[in-house]
Each structure stands twice: as structure tokens, then as C-alpha cells.
Amino acid sequence: MSNRITTINPATEAEVATYDRMTDDQVTEAIEACHAAFETWKLVSLEDRAEKIKAFGQVLRDNKEDFAELMTREVGKLIGDGRDEIDLCAAICDFTAANGPKELADEEREIPGGTGVITYAPVGVIYGIQPWNFPCYQVVRYAVANLMAGNGILLKHAELCTGSGLYLRDLFEKAGLPKNLFTTLLIDHDQSDKVIANDHVRGVTLTGSDSAGRVVAGEAAKVLKKTVLELGSNDAYVVLDDADLDLAVESCVQGRLYNAGQTCVAAKRFIVTEANYDAFVERFTEHMKAMEPGDPTDSSTKLGPMASIQLRDDLAKQVEDSVAKGARVLCGGEVPDRKGAYYPATVLVDVAPGQPAYDDELFGPVASVIKAGDDEDAMRIANDSRYGLGGGIFSKNEKRARELASRHFDTGMVCINTYNLAIPNMPFGGVKNSGYGREHGGFGMKEFVNAKSLYMA
Known part of the structure; x- marks a missing residue:
């Protein structure tokens, strides 16, 4: 060295x-x-x-x-x-x-x-x-x-x-x-x-x-x-049957792309019940596709580069491996032909166990969208991870969402109908790996x- x-x-x-x-x-x-x-x-x-x-x-x-x-x-x-x-x-x-x-x-x-x-x-x-x-x-x-x-x-x-x-x-x-x-x-x-x-x-x-x-x-x-x-983590944000879809889409885009997706407590897996899946995927993909990478010194830029070429290439390999194992790219997914460690906002669907997009942490602007049968199935998938740092629940029934978060979500932190990074007066940390x-x-x-x-x- x-x-x-x-x-x-x-x-x-x-x-x-x-x-x-x-x-x-x-x-x-x-x-x-x-x-x-x-x-x-x-x-x-x-x-x-x-x-x-x-x-x-x-x-x-x-x-x-x-x-x-x-x-x-x-x-x-x-x-x-x-x-x-x-x-x-x-x-x-x-x-x-x-x-x-x-x-x-x-x-x-x-x-x-x-x-x-x-x-x-x-x-x-x-x-x-x-x-x-x-x-x-x-x-x-x-x-x-x-x-x-x-x-x-x-x-x-x-x-x-x-x-x-x-x-x-x-x-x-x-x-x-x-x-x-x-x-x-x-x-x-x-x-x-x-x-x-x-x-x-x-x-x-x-x-x-x-x-x-x-x-x-x-x-x-x-x-x-x-x-x-x-x-690390692979935080799941769960969109339940009674979720406010506009709020869920807006928060999930923010949670995935903040800091170019290079955040331990970022939203990474988006688990959506069958009742909302098609509408969520359509709106979410539209928003992600609109996020053009740009100059990080320009205050109007919404998505900057990743922190290094090596980190960008590692992420690209995870996406390639996931696609080879059955995932499908709805937007992004290719290294752009330009100077810098840029990677586009990317949406993957048909994400399943055995793929890096399901099992591992994708530390960059790549979203894994997973369909769940119903609310119970969505919570099961959310906990189907070796990680347990953060997560989120979108539901108009705040009392039920709080109950699910406190009793069933196996993580150290849970956001309900929002996305938060860290707040000084609240504990920060996780469980499992x-x-x-x-x-x-x-x-x-x-x-x-x-x-x-x-x-x-």
C-alpha cells in the first residue's frame, strides 16, 4: 500500500x-x-x-x-x-x-x-x-x-x-x-x-x-x-393497502436518492401490496426517471455523482448480477458515457431472493420494488433480511402502522408516512447484521x- x-x-x-x-x-x-x-x-x-x-x-x-x-x-x-x-x-x-x-x-x-x-x-x-x-x-x-x-x-x-x-x-x-x-x-x-x-x-x-x-x-x-x-442495511419501506400513494411515492423517491442513495438508513427496498403495486411502480418510475444527474456544486442539481468510480462500478455490477438472475430494469441501469462517478436513478422490478437487489445493500441510487400479496405478506418480506437498521410504513391508519412498527418491524428505527435521516433527540442504531x-x-x-x-x- x-x-x-x-x-x-x-x-x-x-x-x-x-x-x-x-x-x-x-x-x-x-x-x-x-x-x-x-x-x-x-x-x-x-x-x-x-x-x-x-x-x-x-x-x-x-x-x-x-x-x-x-x-x-x-x-x-x-x-x-x-x-x-x-x-x-x-x-x-x-x-x-x-x-x-x-x-x-x-x-x-x-x-x-x-x-x-x-x-x-x-x-x-x-x-x-x-x-x-x-x-x-x-x-x-x-x-x-x-x-x-x-x-x-x-x-x-x-x-x-x-x-x-x-x-x-x-x-x-x-x-x-x-x-x-x-x-x-x-x-x-x-x-x-x-x-x-x-x-x-x-x-x-x-x-x-x-x-x-x-x-x-x-x-x-x-x-x-x-x-x-x-x-449496513437494506431498509424496507412498506406501502400498505390503505397508503396515501402520492405521499408514499414522494417520500420513497426522496428516501432512495438522498445523498445519491449512499446512506445507511436510506430507503432501499420498496414493498408494495398488490392493490397498489401497478400504480406505485408507474408513478415512482416517472419520478426516478426525471432525476437527471448533474453538477453537485449547482444548487439546482437533484442527483450528484457517487463518491468514487470504484463505488459506482461496484453498484453497476450488483445491478447486472440482479438482472442476470431475473430482475428487470424500468429506468436507468447503465453507466453513462461521461466523466465522473455518475450512475442514473434506477428502478428494478421482479426482484427476488438470490439477487443482490433483494439480499444485499445497494449503496447508490438504485431502487428495488417488490410486490407483496397483502399487508401481512408485506411485513414478512420487510423482515426477510439479514439487516435491521431502519424502515418505513405508509398507511392512513396511523394507529395500526404504529402497532406494526413497534411490535413487528425487526429494525432499530421505523418512519411512518415520512422519511427521516437522523434527529438529535432520537436514538440511532440497528439490530441483526x-x-x-x-x-x-x-x-x-x-x-x-x-x-x-x-x-x-
């Missing part, structure tokens, strides 16, 4: 920047410096930590345009989506600053002969391995929660957005957090395993594929370190703390 990292603009295929990887000695020094910063930070009061996190949220807002433009250059994100991403991250900072001191405050309980105290002590340096699809958000959602808890942060960002990882480091320091408390590592996979094994590292969090999750969880298990994993642990909603602040019991006589 090269000792240099070069980032490429996926819309133009031009080089963005080149960076040197760190040597093993530099990595060790960086971890030790982060741990030293943690030793001071852990003694800072909850209220003072919250003030720094609130200040970081403001720094994000103050630098929104520059950061959004950087994300567009590195991963092809639509400029408007980049701005929205930073707004979400700033809102996460606001929520964490407002709620962290209360969530992490000592609790008292009655015990025989005295008082029991539960105190949430930080554990040390937390190592995050993060993907490229949301260069700011993926980092902020684990880093801010753990900084609030008093931990130090190491980041191995995806190579595609190396510049974003370094930019975040600079913004944390600009907000007044101690130098080295948030440290970005420019390393390869072999070095990453050594980071996991380092004694100063006390926890590991990964957002990525289920195959990457198995590797990272296995490395952490060897040294008895806790992990939080947010992995989509991982374990939760972020947001106060839950992430307690994933890597020592819930310490004090027995006061």
Missing part, C-alpha cells in the same frame, strides 16, 4: 489533495498525546464540557460554506446537502450541550444502611473508524457524545475524505477544545489493528459494512474492548462510560 493518500473529485476526476500516511511511531505518539489530553479533560466539569461543545457547534455554523464545499470536492455531495449536514451536526452539538450535564449527572439511590451513588466516569480514548458518505456527521455523532462524557477521540476517516477529517480536527481546536483531544490518524488497515490493541484505547466505534464490522469487532474482542457498530449500540438521543453519551457504583454508609 502506498504511503500517500490522494483524494479525487468524483464529479471531475481531478486530484483534490495528497497526504502522507503516518509512520507507526507517529501513530503511537499521537495516541499518547490524545491520552494525555484526556487525563486533563476528564477532570473538566460537565457544564464546562457542554460549553465547549456548544462552541464547536457555532464554529461549524461559522465555517459551513467552506466545509460544504470541501465535502462536495471530496465525495461529490450536493452542495445543499452538505450545508444541511453541517446544520444537523450543529444541532447535535446544541442537544448534547443542553442535555449532557443532566444525562451524565450522578444518580442517588437508597440502599440498606446508606445511600448508593451511580457516577458516570469517562473511560479513556475512544477510536472511531468512519466512512465517507457523511464526512462531517459520521464523525460528529460519536465524537461529540464521547467528548461530553469526558473521553478522548481518535478518528480514522475514510481515505476519500481525508481532508474533511483534518478539517474537523482544526475546527475542534478552533472551538477551544484542548489540542490532541480530538486526533485524526492518517493510517492503513494494518495500523488500525494496532490502534485497537493500544492500551490507551478503551473503546472502538465503527460505521461501515457488516463485513468490516466483523473484522473490527473481532480485533477488539481479542483485547476485550467494547465496540459500537453501525453497519446492522450492528449494535445506539447513538443520539442521550444514548451515545453512555455507550463508553464506566457506570461506577459508590456505596455511602
